[in-house]
Amino acid sequence: MNPNKILFWNVRGLNSSVRQDSVRELVDSSQVDVVCVQETKMQNISTRTILSMLGAEFSDYVYLPSTGASGGILITWKRHIGHTGQQRIDNHSVSVQLCMEQGQAWWLTCVYGPQGDDGKILFLQELRDVRTACAGPWLVAGDFNLIYKTSDKNNSNFNRAMMGRFRDLINDLGLKEIPLLGRKFTWSNQQDNPVLVKLDRVFCTVDWELTFPRVLLHSAASLDSDHCPLLLGRSDNRPGKRRFHFESFWTKLEGFQEEVHSAWNSVEAVRCPFQTLEKKLKMTARRLQGWSDKQVGHVRLQLALAKELLHRLEMAHDERPLTPAEIWLKNRLKKQSLMLSSFKRTMARLRSRISWLKEGDANTRFFHIHARHRKRKNFVAMLVDGDRILTNHCEKAAAVDQFYTNLIGNVETGKGLLIWMPLDCLDIIWRT
Incomplete structure (x- = not known):
């Protein structure tokens, strides 16, 4: 089966739970099927790490270990995605062959380009070798650490010789860049007068584009990374409206018992007991939701608002220098987004936790079956x-x-x- 959405992101390290939570939140909110992460800064990535970070649906993966505390690439995909078993790991790239519903296979390559000029020349030759070995439809994406147009940078400090080499590679391999919507640059050095560069890209061959004609590439807020995530999507399914859910942690908050008592007794009995029960339940649910909004707040809405504001500030940063107040707000939003991402994941665990499960068992297959049961049950796939x-x-x-x-x-x-x-x-x- 083909993926509906693919995430490409230089996360600047997966060796912290906060950054893993950021990836998990973006994957869940965007319904990503394939995750391609660069600069993992991890020499060893285990199945336990994948399950803890992304959940039981992401059971297959391949990775390039980091060199010390730098580099590293990870590609992981959900179990329903077709995979031929073919894969390739090179010095600066990881490639896997995915399989379509009709049986036709195509290659996905995630890259993380080196910094030095000598390394970049070897990297470009590596991509030629990868293409020779990986015949058929090909999608190559990630952090190339290269540009090929002057408009890819906000200053005039160009390495035109390297730009020419990169442009020659694109032409020789017959690659076409999928345009990024809404953003001019994908990386910032996070200074008051920043250097902005488009380092992250998605290229495809003509036969891949013919196979997937209706794809869109857009960006998301960068959170604690200096690179913005890229989301390549081909799905037009729309998320359904969420219903009221009772949160198990409400009972531990101050004022819960009083609010339930007040809401339940505020409804007068009518002649039909079933109507009375229905009205009492509706009133209690409504009052609890309002009480939760005051006590806890709408975590999903707060996170979405913080990410949207952060994204717009980053887009404005592409066009002009930010004011001191905007820089302060941008840094504050990054910290707030990370905190909300962690809190959101904690709430998700509490919603589906089975009383006899230990804390260490929170990422087993059994846990994830319970966590996704209602969503899977209500979703009409076809x-x-x-x-x-x-x-x-x-x-x-x-x-x-x-x-x-x-x-x-x-x-x-x-x-x-x-x-x-x-x-x-x-x-x-x-x-x-």
């Missing part, structure tokens, strides 16, 4: 309409609308079919 199988969101929505239109009619055809009865009459009928 609809069968006659001899058609619908997976596109708009097609599924149109099929559902047409089904119920045929079943109950529209406004004109259904007019007068419903006979409304007073509640007293319904109560009498219910009693009899």
Whole structure:
């Protein structure tokens, strides 16, 4: 099966739980199927690390160890993604061969280019060797540490000889860059008068583009990295509206018992006990949600707002120097985003924790089955309409609308079919 979204990100180290939480939050919120991380700064990456950072769905992975505390590449993908078993690890790149639904395979290469000029020349030759060994549709992306256009940098300090070599490679291999929407640069040195460069890119061959004609590349907030994440997506499914969920940690907060008591007793009893129970439950849920917003706040909304503001500040930074107040706000938003990401993951664990599980078992397969049960149960992956199988969101929505239109009619055809009865009459009928 093909991935709907692929994440490319130079995270500047996966050797801390805070940065791992940042990756997890971005993967969950963006529904990423394949994760390509550069500069892991980890010499050894175990299955335990992958499961702890991303969850049980990401069971397959391949990585290039770091050299000391620098470098390192990781590619990991969800278990439903087709994989032929073919892979390749080079000095500055990792390649895996993924398989489509129809059986056709294509190559994915994640790169992390070196800093020095001598190393960059060897890196460009390495990409030629990778392409020779990896025939067929090819997607190559990551932090190249190279530019090939003067517009890729906000100052005039260019290495034109290296730019020419990179441009020759692109032409010789027949690569096409997938345009990045909304951003001019992907890296900043985080200074008051910053150097801004487009170091992170996504290239593809023509046959890959023909295979995946409708893909979009956009960026996300960089959080604690100086590189912004790149999200390559081809899915048009839209997330559904979330329902009310009781949070198990509410019972440990001050004022919970009083709020439940007040909400439950605020509803007067009616003749039908089922209606009374329904009203009491609705009122309690509504009051608890408002109480939680005051006590805890909407963590997901706060995180989304912080990331959006951070993203817009970074976009503004591409065009002009930030004011001291904007720089202060940008740094504050980075810290706030990291804190909210960790808190959000803690809440997710509490929501699905089984009482007899130990803390160390929080990332087992059993835990993740419980954590995703409701989401998997409510999600409609496809609809069968006659001899058609619908997976596109708009097609599924149109099929559902047409089904119920045929079943109950529209406004004109259904007019007068419903006979409304007073509640007293319904109560009498219910009693009899």
